[in-house]
Amino acid sequence: MSDSLALSLSGVSKSFDKTAILKGINLDVRKGEFISLLGPSGCGKTTTLNLIAGFSKPDAGDILISGRRVNDMPSHHRHLGMVFQGHALFPHMNCFDNVAFGLRMRKAADSEIRSRVGEALELVRLSGMEKRFPRELSGGQQQRVGLARALAVKPEILLLDEPLSNLDAKLRKAMQSELRAIHTKIRTTMVYVTHDQEEALTLSNRIAVMNDGRLEQLDTPEGIYLQPRTRFVADFIGSSNFLRGTVIECRPGSVVAKLETGENAIVRTDKNLPAGSEIQLGVRSDRILVLSADAPISQGALSGKVLDRVFAGSQFQILVEVASGQRISVHLNEAPSANVVPGASVRLEIAPSNWMILQ
Ligand SMILES: Nc1ncnc2c1ncn2[C@@H]1O[C@H](COP(=O)(O)OP(=O)(O)O)[C@@H](O)[C@H]1O
Ligand SMILES: [Mg+2]
Numbered sequence: 001m002s003d004s005l006a007l008s009l010s011g012v013s014k015s016f017d018k019t020a021i022l023k024g025i026n027l028d029v030r031k032g033e034f035i036s037l038l039g040p041s042g043c044g045k046t047t048t049l050n051l052i053a054g055f056s057k058p059d060a061g062d063i064l065i066s067g068r069r070v071n072d073m074p075s076h077h078r079h080l081g082m083v084f085q086g087h088a089l090f091p092h093m094n095c096f097d098n099v100a101f102g103l104r105m106r107k108a109a110d111s112e113i114r115s116r117v118g119e120a121l122e123l124v125r126l127s128g129m130e131k132r133f134p135r136e137l138s139g140g141q142q143q144r145v146g147l148a149r150a151l152a153v154k155p156e157i158l159l160l161d162e163p164l165s166n167l168d169a170k171l172r173k174a175m176q177s178e179l180r181a182i183h184t185k186i187r188t189t190m191v192y193v194t195h196d197q198e199e200a201l202t203l204s205n206r207i208a209v210m211n212d213g214r215l216e217q218l219d220t221p222e223g224i225y226l227q228p229r230t231r232f233v234a235d236f237i238g239s240s241n242f243l244r245g246t247v248i249e250c251r252p253g254s255v256v257a258k259l260e261t262g263e264n265a266i267v268r269t270d271k272n273l274p275a276g277s278e279i280q281l282g283v284r285s286d287r288i289l290v291l292s293a294d295a296p297i298s299q300g301a302l303s304g305k306v307l308d309r310v311f312a313g314s315q316f317q318i319l320v321e322v323a324s325g326q327r328i329s330v331h332l333n334e335a336p337s338a339n340v341v342p343g344a345s346v347r348l349e350i351a352p353s354n355w356m357i358l359q
Helices: 045-053 095-105 110-123 139-151 169-186 197-203 221-226 231-236
Strands: 005-016 019-030 034-038 060-065 080-083 157-161 189-194 206-211 214-219 240-251 254-259 264-268 278-284 289-292 301-311 316-322 327-332 345-349 355-358
Touching (some): 005 045, 005 189, 019 045, 019 060, 019 214, 034 045, 034 197, 045 060, 045 080, 045 189, 080 139, 095 110, 110 139, 110 169, 189 197, 197 221, 206 221, 214 221, 231 240, 231 278, 231 355, 240 264, 254 278, 264 278, 301 327, 316 345
Parallel strands (some): 034 189, 157 189
Antiparallel strands (some): 005 019, 005 060, 206 214, 240 278, 254 264, 289 345, 301 316, 301 345
16 A cells, blocks of 8 residues: 555666666655665665655656655655764754754744754753754764754654764664664654664664665565575675575475585475476574584584684684585584584584575
């Protein structure tokens, strides 16, 4: 139902200097949703946001806000809020005036301005700071004023472009949970650009993973993490390993694949993959068991040799070379047995449901 869509992009393309930057983006954002555009630097996230904001026009495709085509609508008529990189606060204005700015542009009445600014500052927990100037605020507080300024006009959609990227790790975490709390409270539709997978996973209702001007997958954080559709998504979010295989047997609910290591894997799948099909398999680093080589043989285990064992704080990271020469990274929450050391022979066990079939 288009009624429930805050934003819709269909076939949106954009080139700069004859180089295609966006290659047909389709994206539907529901009202009240927090959606992240996640992808590596240069994949087209900011370009997409600029088109939504109306700072530039698509070469092809349509952009709809609340069901209305806005391709030719100027930015200030789109009723958006923006928190962009480089959109600093006005240094010569205090907090109140910064937050009031958009309302004054809209010629709101003084009483309305006072109540909206008060509400917005309360929402970002800065009540009482009205008279402070930006230079008298910490980086995190300045970000919150920027957020209040964008929210004060009660936008239909709030666009945020890497708003936390200049903050240190701890403050970023704190701001993430504030943003979550604010979204839960006001339910404004938010489109959030980030290259930080963890940020996207923790904040979003859904994540749009972008790669080289295309949308690779649009799904919930769980869906993106547990059921990545493509190798790119599996690689970009979390840590994954990849092996090619050929289906040698098709069973109800699973297939047996001969891996490039020469070993067989049992792969749970509902897909109908006839014998002979070439498949790209992936497995998350944290979904592999490391057993010593003398453990009882089970079907679907890979033999390998440990290259490295690293304690990385919250996990142990083991690097194992398998028969094909590939290196498989394994992340364990608990210490592996003492004999899992460089040079040791081990077996890697991967449950059928932990194999991912990727495009
Ligand atoms: N105004 C522009 N003119 C020319 N090239 C641009 C312009 N804006 C962005 N690009 C190019 O488009 C690509 C995507 O940029 P951008 O959308 O900013 O990526 P992201 O935000 O995902 O890091 C980059 O290669 C960038 O150099
Ligand atoms: Mg960008």
